Amino acid sequence: xxxxxxxxxxxxxxxxxxxxxxxxxxxxxxxxxxxxxxxxxxxxxxxxxxxxxxxxxxxxxxxxxxxxxxxxxxxxxxxxxxxxxxxxxxxxxxxxxxxxxxxxxxxxxxxxxxxxxxxxxxxxxxxxxxxxxxxxxxxxxxxxxxxxxxxxxxxxxxxxxxxxxxxxxxxxxxxxxxxxxxxxxxxxxxxxxxxxxxxxxxxxxxxxxxxxxxxxxxxxxxxxxxxxxxxxxxxxxxxxxxxxxxxxxxxxxxxxxxxxxxxxxxxxxxxxxxxxxxxxxxxxxxxxxxxxxxxxxxxxxxxxxxxxxxxxxxxxxxxxxxxxxxxxxxxxxxxxxxxxxxxxxxxxxxxxxxxxxxxxxxxxxxxxxxxxxxxxxxxxxxxxxxxxxxxxxxxxxxxxxxxxxxxxxxxxxxxxxxxxxxxxxxxxxxxxxxxxxxxxxxxxxxxxxxxxxxxxxxxxxxxxxxxxxxxxxxxxxxxxxxxxxxxxxxxxxxxxxxxxxxxxxxxxxxxxxxxxxxxxxxxxxxxxxxxxxxxxxxxxxxxxxxxxxxxxxxxxxxxxxxxxxxxxxxxxxxxxxxxxxxxxxxxxxxxxxxxxxxxxxxxxxxxxxxxxxxxxxxxxxxxxxxxxxxxxxxxxxxxxxxxxxxxxxxxxxxxxxxxxxxxxxxxxxxxxxxxxxxxxxxxxxxxxxxxxxxxxxxxxxxxxxxxxxxxxxxxxxxxxxxxxxxxxxxxxxxxxxxxxxxxxxxxxxxxxxxxxxxxxxxxxxxxxxxxxxxxxxxxxxxxxxxxxxxxxxxxxxxxxxxxxxxxxxxxxxxxxxxxxxxxxxxxxxxxxxxxxxxxxxxxxxx
Amino acid sequence: xxxxxxxxxxxxxxxxxxxxxxxxxxxxxxxxxxxxxxxxxxxxxxxxxxxxxxxxxxxxxxxxxxxxxxxxxxxxxxxxxxxxxxxxxxxxxxxxxxxxxxxxxxxxxxxxxxxxxxxxxxxxxxxx
Numbered sequence: 001x002x003x004x005x006x007x008x009x010x011x012x013x014x015x016x017x018x019x020x021x022x023x024x025x026x027x028x029x030x031x032x033x034x035x036x037x038x039x040x041x042x043x044x045x046x047x048x049x050x051x052x053x054x055x056x057x058x059x060x061x062x063x064x065x066x067x068x069x070x071x072x073x074x075x076x077x078x079x080x081x082x083x084x085x086x087x088x089x090x091x092x093x094x095x096x097x098x099x100x101x102x103x104x105x106x107x108x109x110x111x112x113x114x115x116x117x118x119x120x121x122x123x124x125x126x127x128x129x130x131x132x133x134x135x136x137x138x139x140x141x142x143x144x145x146x147x148x149x150x151x152x153x154x155x156x157x158x159x160x161x162x163x164x165x166x167x168x169x170x171x172x173x174x175x176x177x178x179x180x181x182x183x184x185x186x187x188x189x190x191x192x193x194x195x196x197x198x199x200x201x202x203x204x205x206x207x208x209x210x211x212x213x214x215x216x217x218x219x220x221x222x223x224x225x226x227x228x229x230x231x232x233x234x235x236x237x238x239x240x241x242x243x244x245x246x247x248x249x250x251x252x253x254x255x256x257x258x259x260x261x262x263x264x265x266x267x268x269x270x271x272x273x274x275x276x277x278x279x280x281x282x283x284x285x286x287x288x289x290x291x292x293x294x295x296x297x298x299x300x301x302x303x304x305x306x307x308x309x310x311x312x313x314x315x316x317x318x319x320x321x322x323x324x325x326x327x328x329x330x331x332x333x334x335x336x337x338x339x340x341x342x343x344x345x346x347x348x349x350x351x352x353x354x355x356x357x358x359x360x361x362x363x364x365x366x367x368x369x370x371x372x373x374x375x376x377x378x379x380x381x382x383x384x385x386x387x388x389x390x391x392x393x394x395x396x397x398x399x400x401x402x403x404x405x406x407x408x409x410x411x412x413x414x415x416x417x418x419x420x421x422x423x424x425x426x427x428x429x430x431x432x433x434x435x436x437x438x439x440x441x442x443x444x445x446x447x448x449x450x451x452x453x454x455x456x457x458x459x460x461x462x463x464x465x466x467x468x469x470x471x472x473x474x475x476x477x478x479x480x481x482x483x484x485x486x487x488x489x490x491x492x493x494x495x496x497x498x499x500x501x502x503x504x505x506x507x508x509x510x511x512x513x514x515x516x517x518x519x520x521x522x523x524x525x526x527x528x529x530x531x532x533x534x535x536x537x538x539x540x541x542x543x544x545x546x547x548x549x550x551x552x553x554x555x556x557x558x559x560x561x562x563x564x565x566x567x568x569x570x571x572x573x574x575x576x577x578x579x580x581x582x583x584x585x586x587x588x589x590x591x592x593x594x595x596x597x598x599x600x601x602x603x604x605x606x607x608x609x610x611x612x613x614x615x616x617x618x619x620x621x622x623x624x625x626x627x628x629x630x631x632x633x634x635x636x637x638x639x640x641x642x643x644x645x646x647x648x649x650x651x652x653x654x655x656x657x658x659x660x661x662x663x664x665x666x667x668x669x670x671x672x673x674x675x676x677x678x679x680x681x682x683x684x685x686x687x688x689x690x691x692x693x694x695x696x697x698x699x700x701x702x703x704x705x706x707x708x709x710x711x712x713x714x715x716x717x718x719x720x721x722x723x724x725x726x727x728x729x730x731x732x733x734x735x736x737x738x739x740x741x742x743x744x745x746x747x748x749x750x751x752x753x754x755x756x757x758x759x760x761x762x763x764x765x766x767x768x769x770x771x772x773x774x775x776x777x778x779x780x781x782x783x784x785x786x787x788x789x790x791x792x793x794x795x796x797x798x799x800x801x802x803x804x805x806x807x808x809x810x811x812x813x814x815x816x817x818x819x820x821x822x823x824x825x826x827x828x829x830x831x832x833x834x835x836x837x838x839x840x841x842x843x844x845x846x
Numbered sequence: 847x848x849x850x851x852x853x854x855x856x857x858x859x860x861x862x863x864x865x866x867x868x869x870x871x872x873x874x875x876x877x878x879x880x881x882x883x884x885x886x887x888x889x890x891x892x893x894x895x896x897x898x899x900x901x902x903x904x905x906x907x908x909x910x911x912x913x914x915x916x917x918x919x920x921x922x923x924x925x926x927x928x929x930x931x932x933x934x935x936x937x938x939x940x941x942x943x944x945x946x947x948x949x950x951x952x953x954x955x956x957x958x959x960x961x962x963x964x965x966x967x968x969x970x971x972x973x974x
Binding site for chain 1: 868
């Protein structure tokens, strides 16, 4: 780290002295106050964005729930005429899509965005604007997808969108494009939130909150965010390939031109199965946080629960083929995935037993949150048992695509996620609104939901075993399904009534008087130290326990008296304390961006670009693209502002830097995490290339004359290597205050990268491979195009750094921009070399 | 002003253990990385072997594999137990034992998952 030597720093006056008196508190309030106008759109604080996120997610839940009721009305009797086949297709597709993409994943991320800063004892996460961008992207993209229902163009190919059904010949309308582009946009926002959560958890924990003392919810969210970083990119890659096939005729999934529809299933379920655990794990985290408060003992087996969460995070990626047991894969392959599917029962069992042991150890108080948790345990365990049943290949063959599977995954998802969510609503509402929800209404809601759910979905196991297939809009009488369906339909409304009770209770509770206690449940976790406020805690306290409110009696007094860190906002800006990822010792005072239009405008303009692409509106697309580019450009330009070299007062007698230009800078951490996702996209495209080859090894390329040449890719590789080297040299020159030489290196890097692009484009042209003729050409163009995009962005970054260097915005101290761009090149170089090696070398070796 | 704020602020000391934090965090998941590599390897090798007719389609896995599997299982169990004992000896050393404990637990689950997958080879013909 290039901070001033300690002696020099000690000699220099410490910047920005803190005050824990009323003046400090006033500055804190002013710095974190919402803007007076347009705060709804411009505020980026996690408390504001988190609440909007949760409210939006819950509205989508209600919308998708209404769609479920429409389906149940249709299926209540044989030969029902409430919906026709086309409407039913749209309704069941949108029900699944909205529940999975617009409710389940976003709302768990939303809860994390809202609660984690307070649980971790920080004022906010490191990238508030990124959170805001993620939220607005999700909200606008989600509304676009949902609104398609009202225009009759909603997706209708099932939430999994299997080709060839969703390929152009069988889905010629824009319904599929709405799904691909709208949800692709939402998926990108999920990745943005995941970046924020990973870096936030690792870098902004309270001093003393080591990994061993971290709230267990943070562990769950950390694992979940890591899974999103890997899982979401695979479905983004799958979406991209499907849209390329639909829009540009590149036949990835078209078997008549060398494609393979099973490629979609591999990529989709490589995301789709972890998705179930992405939804479940944060809910399990909420369970683990709520349970101790209602049994009055510590969570049993904290360490084992952490191990189990990490285990689920990994093992869930090895289960994707269990959605493909009926696709004709070799038996032994199925066996591998059947074994993995059974193995995941171990960590899941560890968690369930830990919760049961906690209940056993303590004295349960049957308040509404605990009721919902008990409901969760019963329902989720039943879903887990049927999960082990369908993990057995022969059993899966019997019940594949029947209502047994529908029952199974609703037991897992509603039991595993919706019940904990309602427990969380009853538990954390007093933290948000300082008012308690009604106990009576909570009990009514629970029993209506518990009875309604079981009576609706338990019979579906039998309906499935009697042979009723999924996704049929009607059925004949006399098959033994009628009564079971009627019972399911009736009790689905009972379940919905329970949800309605909660909604009404929430609305009515806003009229009740505020409660005096900060912590009405006597909970042990840090968020209850202060309620929901703009700046969180008065001062950031040191943590010495996993259960600070139970085991650190002086904590509240220390916090309110301002004796913790950062009791002030002396820079007049929003600030957070960065701590070591492992030691959790204070490292830096991070200045955070305040309210602004950038994130909102960028999200809306990008959404307009996606909408224009869907509707083929070129002019709108260009205009929106320019606006989006302007917003992102302005945003990027504002990053890495000038910061003083001196140390600033952090409170408690500690002085910290306001800026880091080493490997600990949050900019570098953010890109590092993002590159994990990028690597997953590259890996998905490489997988697609080899998967398509494996289906036709003798036809790769289909015309032997089209074998790629060696010279051009070698030259492109050398030019890319040179561009990277130029950037490395520029970085070293900047560190030695040799700005002019650094400028020359950056200019050289730009030219070499541009040269690599030209050579690459000419090579593709000279190869004579039509990307629309055969899957070989499609795979080659996609791979080369994707790394070409990286090289192009690398060239733009070199130019960007050159301009900033010329304007004095990069020097030996202020060089995070250069460092982050260099990290990009350190990823781009090996990715490019790997792709060139595969494309040029593999067909010769195969 | 409270007493501790009256003290002249001093620079924070450098924390050596936060260097290479990502690598240290990934240490704990090493067992699962081995599991992931193993799963991909057996899946891909088996798929390619069947695709290119290298494997005999309807015969069960070689019986000679049983002792190898048992030996590997025992070796993996030993590694996990030894790590657990090491963790027990160092349980009073602050945060490190927690990470070691997580590592041992993760290794144990990963071992079970790997062994479970290997036994499939004994049960099912490769390309049926």
